[in-house]
């Protein structure tokens with residue numbers, strides 16, 4: 423039996439988890455927020471966020487810091503701990519961390535997701551300097567410019583088409599000679615005069631002094647190298663959830679995205695999920711925060727029923 427007992431344990435201090443902590447505290451719950459790294463989550467990786475309503479522009483770390491200060495104002499207990507596993511036991515849930523086990527009346531899983539990296543030379547140092555993994559986040563920064571998209575599945579083709587709303591030309595670099603995406607999406611993309619497929623090709627290197635200026639592309643059939651003078655490279659080679667701590671416990675898609683209902687309830691009573699870790703259509707700060715609010719209020723109602731039963 424765990425020695426520490428809390429009402430609401432939230433796993434992950436990104437936008438979803440910190441919003442859940444604010445709502446949980448304002449609902450009068452005892453809230454413990456666990457974070458394995460730096461608070462703020464993925465937005466720490468971006469130099470500019472300009473789609474969080476009310477804040478016209480902020481760096482990611484600035485926004486993350488504002489969320490943290492807000493959660494602390496309501497006296498959320500934020501602790502650095504890596505959650506290894508969540509277990510459901512009769513009448514309660516146990517959160518196993520690298521610092522010990524915690525028994526919780528309710529748990530919100532807000533562990534987020536990550537973008538697969540391509541792994542080519544020049545990628546890591548240009549993240550936020552022209553290399554992006556999110557068209558909705560960064561597309562508007564490339565108004566009138568020529569950019570490249572990497573990938574050939576649905577996300578690459580659909581996001582490439584979306585990016586033509588801003589860019590003057592979108593090269594789609596794909597290692598095969600046809601896209602893997604749905605036929606309708608492919609037809610729409612190929613009919614778009616701003617889209618230029620670069621078939622049978624892979625990215626060899628991303629170059630630029632500070633900002634991205636050039637992508638060296640290798641033709642996989644001829645091994646010939648060529649330059650694409652672009653100011654942005656959008657990588658769509660996959661996004662995956664950080665679902666390890668609840669894998670096998672809650673219902674999820676085959677890739678691990680946690681399935682919830684509209685109350686953010688998972689398949690296991692008392693366990694909720696919020697933010698990017700969920701199976702959902704749009705992964706953004708604003709949708710993560712929205713999920714966090716809903717999850718906290720659902721957890722509050724659940725804990726209220728537990729309190730009532732114990733009284």
Ligand SMILES: Cc1cc2nc3c(=O)[nH]c(=O)nc-3n(C[C@H](O)[C@H](O)[C@H](O)COP(=O)(O)OP(=O)(O)OC[C@H]3O[C@@H](n4cnc5c(N)ncnc54)[C@H](O)[C@@H]3O)c2cc1C
Pocket residue numbers: 433434435436437438439456457458459460461462463464465467468470471472473474503504505506532533534535537555556559560664667696697698699705706707708710
């Ligand atoms: C480069 C980049 C730019 C972006 N730009 C924008 C933008 O401009 N606008 C926008 O709206 N969105 C943007 N996004 C997307 C946005 O950051 C995410 O949608 C949002 O952060 C999701 O919030 P979240 O709380 O669900 O997850 P995350 O932000 O991923 O936070 C999850 C947290 O959980 C922690 N965690 C994970 N596993 C464990 C564990 N086992 N134990 C303890 N802690 C754990 C992680 O360390 C992390 O801090 C961007 C994303 C990236 C990568």
